[in-house]
Amino acid sequence: MRIHEVVLRKPVGDLPVATDFEIRERPLPDPRPGQELLVRVLYLSFDPYIGSRLRGRHMGLPAPLPGESLPGECVAEVLRSIHPDFKAGDLVAGEVGWADFGLLPAAGARRLVTVARPSTHLGVLGMPGLTAWAGVTQLARVRAGDVFSVNAAAGPVGGTAGQIARLLGARTVGIAGGAEKCALVRDIYGFDACVDYHAADWTTAYAAALGAGSTVHFENVGATLLATALSHIQIGARLVLCGLVEHYHGGPTPQVPIIPIIAKRAQVLGLVVYDFYARWGEWLDVAIPWVEEGRLRVVEDVAEGLSNAPLHFEALMLGRNRGKSLVKVAPDAP
Amino acid sequence: MRIHEVVLRKPVGDLPVATDFEIRERPLPDPRPGQELLVRVLYLSFDPYIGSRLRGRHMGLPAPLPGESLPGECVAEVLRSIHPDFKAGDLVAGEVGWADFGLLPAAGARRLVTVARPSTHLGVLGMPGLTAWAGVTQLARVRAGDVFSVNAAAGPVGGTAGQIARLLGARTVGIAGGAEKCALVRDIYGFDACVDYHAADWTTAYAAALGAGSTVHFENVGATLLATALSHIQIGARLVLCGLVEHYHGGPTPQVPIIPIIAKRAQVLGLVVYDFYARWGEWLDVAIPWVEEGRLRVVEDVAEGLSNAPLHFEALMLGRNRGKSLVKVAPDAP
Numbered sequence A, B: 001m002r003i004h005e006v007v008l009r010k011p012v013g014d015l016p017v018a019t020d021f022e023i024r025e026r027p028l029p030d031p032r033p034g035q036e037l038l039v040r041v042l043y044l045s046f047d048p049y050i051g052s053r054l055r056g057r058h059m060g061l062p063a064p065l066p067g068e069s070l071p072g073e074c075v076a077e078v079l080r081s082i083h084p085d086f087k088a089g090d091l092v093a094g095e096v097g098w099a100d101f102g103l104l105p106a107a108g109a110r111r112l113v114t115v116a117r118p119s120t121h122l123g124v125l126g127m128p129g130l131t132a133w134a135g136v137t138q139l140a141r142v143r144a145g146d147v148f149s150v151n152a153a154a155g156p157v158g159g160t161a162g163q164i165a166r167l168l169g170a171r172t173v174g175i176a177g178g179a180e181k182c183a184l185v186r187d188i189y190g191f192d193a194c195v196d197y198h199a200a201d202w203t204t205a206y207a208a209a210l211g212a213g214s215t216v217h218f219e220n221v222g223a224t225l226l227a228t229a230l231s232h233i234q235i236g237a238r239l240v241l242c243g244l245v246e247h248y249h250g251g252p253t254p255q256v257p258i259i260p261i262i263a264k265r266a267q268v269l270g271l272v273v274y275d276f277y278a279r280w281g282e283w284l285d286v287a288i289p290w291v292e293e294g295r296l297r298v299v300e301d302v303a304e305g306l307s308n309a310p311l312h313f314e315a316l317m318l319g320r321n322r323g324k325s326l327v328k329v330a331p332d333a334p
Helices: A049-054 A118-122 A127-139 A156-167 A179-188 A202-210 A223-230 A259-263 A273-292 A306-317 B049-054 B118-122 B127-139 B156-167 B179-188 B202-210 B223-230 B259-263 B273-292 B306-317
Strands: A002-008 A021-027 A036-045 A073-081 A091-095 A101-105 A147-151 A171-176 A193-196 A214-219 A233-241 A255-257 A267-270 A300-304 A324-328 B002-008 B021-027 B036-046 B073-081 B091-095 B101-105 B147-151 B171-176 B193-196 B214-219 B233-241 B255-257 B267-270 B300-304 B324-328
Touching: A002 A101, A002 A306, A021 A306, A036 A091, A036 A118, A049 A306, A073 A101, A073 A118, A091 A101, A091 A118, A118 A324, A127 A156, A127 A214, A127 A233, A127 A273, A147 A156, A147 A223, A156 A171, A156 A179, A156 A214, A171 A179, A171 A202, A179 A193, A193 A202, A214 A223, A223 A233, A223 A255, A255 A259, A259 B267, A267 B259, A300 A306, A306 A324, B002 B101, B002 B306, B021 B306, B036 B091, B036 B118, B036 B306, B049 B306, B073 B101, B073 B118, B091 B101, B091 B118, B118 B324, B127 B156, B127 B214, B127 B233, B127 B273, B147 B156, B147 B223, B156 B171, B156 B179, B156 B214, B171 B179, B171 B202, B179 B193, B193 B202, B214 B223, B223 B233, B223 B255, B255 B259, B300 B306, B306 B324
Parallel strands: A147 A171, A147 A214, A171 A193, A214 A233, A233 A267, A300 A324, B147 B171, B147 B214, B171 B193, B214 B233, B233 B267, B300 B324
Antiparallel strands: A002 A021, A036 A073, A036 A101, A036 A324, A073 A091, A255 B255, A267 B267, B002 B021, B036 B073, B036 B101, B036 B324, B073 B091
16 A cells, blocks of 8 residues: 655754655555554654754664654554454554554554544553653652742643642642643643743742742743753652753753752652653553543644644744644544 | 860952961850760861862852851760760761861761771772762672773772772772872782873773773763763763762863763763762661771871861862871861
């Protein structure tokens, strides 16, 4: 069969833009029996790390060459399986790429296990949610009474992290760019406060929202936002270093001020979500009831069709997404 | 009575130098009964933090003004006590200052409790040793099998940290400035290896000494030494941020690269020794047998007499001390 997929037409610059991409058609080989599933992609997930991945700056992986398949998590419908664990019609999640059909290694396929919409498995139940859970519960060990701060709070990692912290009894303060995102963080995600870092003098509002300072800060941005967060921690604070979207597109080596780490006896904890893939089930056990009861939400920012994927990815790179960035690849996706 | 003390003649610049100081004579008031001890100083301890303390850059404390008493730990002999816990002739340690006699608050006096020489209470059994113990055992939780890296390894904090780590079963790699200091670290302190960072291509030697990388790194220096240490950690490494002697004298805001912290899932742990003052006894219980058996050593770098204190302090600021920097204030000190 023949498929459509988005590929690079040329290597990306510091900031990937829509014109870096093109759609091509190519033949798809048959799935290897017992190893691969032939799937139809319903949704493709866009996540900030893909930006640095395309530049060869993610976890030591090489940048995809022009014309090569691009990395991306999907939810998909199994069309054909010669594997005992999967049959045609099953809904699965896994790394298929920027394509309408593809081959998914069965070993990397996660069966969808909830009544929630399939796309939820790319957001709150997907890698962003797992990342948030790992940082909040396994690294920072958030508990009742914590003052929890997180930036990029309108995004699926930050938004989910804050909601988990709140459900565990913390007071939650988000940081996001723009009034619309802040409203989402407060009104939909239910944070106690959200500060707009585009506003003049936002650090005063941030300090006021924190009160005595944060006891846990979850970092998704880097640069001056990280430095500001560090200057508002309490003694003994835990800092989760998760994402550095401000640094994914080049520029000087990302650094963090040392003095507040020492003066506040902070614990700074590096997070790589891949370490927690084996524990995805633990997160789902916690998260699925919360999602089904409506206590844990992620707003989705969905583009229709692969042809709109390049522009939608550029919007994510510019921070213009409002919630979880997705491409609805199959027009009839539920 | 009248005492001699070293004071500032003018505010210090970025790097305190001997000519910043002068000796003056002044009257000493009587000790407050039940609260203060009149003591004769035997040894005065010089520690790197005093450099930033004199510049008003230590833990938010103001810089001493010209003519004011200067901070410093001492071991001293009690001359007069109207306090039930101390009597004339007792040997104590505490903050007396850069003086030959002084008043020591009884609440801040530690009685010397070992057959080891009194000056040991300013080094391995003093604040530097407590700092090393806290970082190695309470923050990094060093255990057998760890690969332990530390810089300023010839100094009392670094040297003691490495010896504790070795006694707990770690392989120990020191970093020090110059062949003489490295010989001390290897031959006297018993580190498995020590690398001279003044040597060209020292990072290659450092990497070779570590093998697969450090599992624990104890930072006393900052700047490029910290960045180098971070680029040689293993996944899951613990980093104790203790001292930043490279930054105590001004210059740009000390920073640390973030990428290795995330990529290696490191734990970065800020250490302030004051948090562990209440647990000094725990360290002494462990350390005194080690000291008395000769298994834990600290070389001392001793100047004779208060009049030599300014030059001796300048040498410490320049990193020219060889081991624990002390001033023998009383000519007859044991």
